[in-house]
Amino acid sequence: MADDTDTDELGIPVLAKPLSASGRKRASITEAAIAEFVQRGYTGASVDSIATRAGVSKPTIYSHFGNKQRLFLAVIGGYLRDSYTDLGPRADGIADAPDLRTALVDFLGAWVEVVLREDIMTLRRLVIGEVERFPQLGEVWARINIVHDDALVRAFTALDQRGTLQVPDPRAAVRQLIAMTIGAAQLIRTFRPAYRFDDGELDALVTSGVDVFLSAYAGFVVPAAVVSRRRRAG
């Protein structure tokens, strides 16, 4: 058993830093398990195969992690946490950027490139597919999203106080902005892993999302979004 390992508040075992020979084996098991689980899913993955990949015997895995479920939670939960903790660009400069529209487009454009990475998308599909069996992983994901959103929430709160934006509910506004840009792109690739965005397609998607957002919350219509509209209306 491995009941002596600590777990965080979501039940994800927190692994100690590997140092000893035993620690190195544990690390190699972790690495092998991530690869196997990501590739074949929870049920499809076999402990045998993980042992072979890691270059250890099966009982070694069981002595470290107890059983397959604990192994999955520990390695995938930890992988999630570590991957996303410092993932994506920082939003710190946005509140003070000279051109808000450009700053948002750049920020969201960089972010969407990260979340559309194959490895990230595959991990995402794995977690979604297993979330009814392992609800803790969904909670980890939700928490990570909140943390990531916070940067934009702070920026919009500041901009609201300065009067640059009028955002009564910053968190809701952030959710809307992200849904229109990142969420829309992610949704396509969630169901169509092979889909490739054309040159400029992602850009247009992000830009028009930002424009809709600004036209609602900045109280003005941004040029590019509404050329045809100005013409028509005028």
Next chain:
Amino acid sequence: MADDTDTDELGIPVLAKPLSASGRKRASITEAAIAEFVQRGYTGASVDSIATRAGVSKPTIYSHFGNKQRLFLAVIGGYLRDSYTDLGPRADGIADAPDLRTALVDFLGAWVEVVLREDIMTLRRLVIGEVERFPQLGEVWARINIVHDDALVRAFTALDQRGTLQVPDPRAAVRQLIAMTIGAAQLIRTFRPAYRFDDGELDALVTSGVDVFLSAYAGFVVPAAVVSRRRRAG
């Protein structure tokens, strides 16, 4: 083998209408297989268990569907197609509704209630989790979404021609509206199956999404979204 069954353009076997005794068995296998796959996933489901649920023997299943993969594709693909073909409210009245905002809120509110149903969400998670193994299912899903979006696309195109809305790219606009409302709600429940929306929470989410949409594409700010904003700006 079951190589004599027809398949549609996505490779999903099209099942003939069940009539004979053999047809009834086939139908009961289909029903049992859907339940088993939805409950345990593709790899976790066992043909043994499906046979028991259906009250038939294992060879009967293999004689009808060939192997487990074909069985999965046939029943889940068919279930997807049938479930979603006439799912959700009709958007036909929207272009001619006296109050566009109310019509959109009602329409999207009804729609989001359907897509958040447990059985629909579970099916969605299953498809996402298996989409790398069965890309056809993702294509089916994408096609269904396009069909569903079309109703709104037509409505916005008509409203654009009449000048009620200014929507240069109706399909992109529909995607944005749906992302902010349905997509945002769906995303939460995708990772948190146990999450329950408060009374009014879904309503607020949908309404504020519609308001952002209208403020961008109708060229005016709708009352409820911006009370605090009018005050500030005035």
Next chain:
DNA sequence: GTCTATATAAAGATAGAC
């Protein structure tokens, strides 16, 4: 077409030696 019975392989997990 459908069954019983079975072939064959692989899974999760552990006993016991070192």
Next chain:
DNA sequence: GTCTATCTTTATATAGAC
């Protein structure tokens, strides 16, 4: 702590009788 060897169960798939 880690290994070899093994237990037990369950999986997909099929042969052959009716």
